Amino acid sequence: GIQVEQSPPDLILQEGANSTLRCNFSDSVNNLQWFHQNPWGQLINLFYIPSGTKQNGRLSATTVATERYSLLYISSSQTTDSGVYFCAVERFTGTASKLTFGTGTRLQVTL
Amino acid sequence: DADVTQTPRNRITKTGKRIMLECSQTKGHDRMYWYRQDPGLGLRLIYYSFDVKDINKGEISDGYSVSRQAQAKFSLSLESAIPNQTALYFCATSDPGGPGELFFGEGSRLTVL
Numbered sequence: 145g146i147q148v149e150q151s152p153p154d155l156i157l158q159e160g161a162n163s164t165l166r167c168n169f170s171d172s173v174n175n176l177q178w179f180h181q182n183p184w185g186q187l188i189n190l191f192y193i194p195s196g197t198k199q200n201g202r203l204s205a206t207t208v209a210t211e212r213y214s215l216l217y218i219s220s221s222q223t224t225d226s227g228v229y230f231c232a233v234e235r236f237t238g239t240a241s242k243l244t245f246g247t248g249t250r251l252q253v254t255l
Numbered sequence: 256d257a258d259v260t261q262t263p264r265n266r267i268t269k270t271g272k273r274i275m276l277e278c279s280q281t282k283g284h285d286r287m288y289w290y291r292q293d294p295g296l297g298l299r300l301i302y303y304s305f306d307v308k309d310i311n312k313g314e315i316s317d318g319y320s321v322s323r324q325a326q327a328k329f330s331l332s333l334e335s336a337i338p339n340q341t342a343l344y345f346c347a348t349s350d351p352g353g354p355g356e357l358f359f360g361e362g363s364r365l366t367v368l
Contacts, residue, residue, distance in 0.1 A: 145314075175355040185343060187359040230297060234355060242288070242313065243357055245297040 146171045148246035150231055156252045157221045165216040165249045167231030175234035175243065176207050178216050182227045190216070190229075221253045258282045259360035261346050267366045274333040276363045278346030284358075285351050287329040289313075289321060292343040292362075301344075304329055305351065336367040 147170040157163055167176075178190040191198050191205040193214065198205055202221075207214040218225055228250050232243040259280045268274055278287065285306050290298040300313030302321040310321060318340060320332045333340055346360040 177357060179359075185362045185364070187345060187362070189356065189358065192356045232298075232357070236355075242300050242303055243355075245299070247295060247297040 146173065146233055146235055146244050148231060148233055148244055150229075150246035150249050152249060153247070154250045154252075156254065159221060159223060159253055159255055161221050161253075162217070162219045163221060163251070165218070165229050165231075165251075167214040167216070167233075167246055169212050169214075169231075169233045171235055172209065172212070173233040174236045176214055177232045177243065178205055178214070179230045179232065180225075180227055181230065181248070187230075218251075221251075223253045223255065226251055226253050259346055259348055259358055261344075261360040261363045263363060264361065265364045267368065268336055269368050270337055272336050272367075274336050274365065276331045276344055276346075276365070278329045278331070278360055280327050280346075280348045280360075282348050282350070282358060283326075284348035285326060286349045287323065288347040288349070288357070289319075289329070289331045290345045290347060291315060292345060298345065301331065333365075333367075336365075338367045341365060341367045 149168045151166045176194045180188045193205045193207045195209045202219045204217045228248040230248045232245045234243045262277045288303040289301040292298045299315050304323045322330050344363045347357045349357050
């Protein structure tokens with residue numbers, strides 16, 4: 145199956161700083177999503193981005209499908225950005241389809 | 256109200272007990288999934304269902320069973336719970352006509368003593 149690696153595993157930022165999270169995957173994919181898991185455990189969709197670039201407020205994501213990586217940018221970080229960020233990918237096989245998750249980047253934003 | 260609702264949100268039980276986690280959704284999606292999350296391991300797929308008559312095993316289905324009672328309902332059962340099934344369980348849905356975007360419930364935290 146597809147392997148998904150995220151880096152860094154842990155990140156501590158001071159409020160206001162910018163950061164880049166990376167997701168590498170081992171095969172071509174048809175689906176790539178970024179999720180944020182808040183400290184209460186809720187998983188929130190951030191981006192559906194199998195290729196290209198998207199922006200949503202202070203967050204943006206870029207996927208370079210040909211080079212098998214995706215980047216999540218967080219600008220002007222806030223304490224509410226704390227939590228774990230997961231990348232998940234999927235390669236359609238014509239029948240079953242399901243996402244494979246990376247192990248996440250744990251982000252802590254401090255005052 | 257959440258589009259994907261899980262019950263119970265928290266449950267503590269003893270080894271050998273039967274447990275059912277329930278999931279209902281109002282998104283109208285045909286596809287439903289059960290994932291398990293363990294610390295440091297991300298999420299792993301237990302079972303998935305692409306419609307009411309379709310049930311498929313995921314990567315870690317041993318010790319679990321599921322039932323798709325209706326398009327909107329998908330339940331996960333642990334017939335005889337064991338301590339290493341202590342985890343955070345998530346239900347999710349996706350729209351087969353869409354790009355494959357996954358939408359999660361709020362999670363059910365299960366502790367098996």
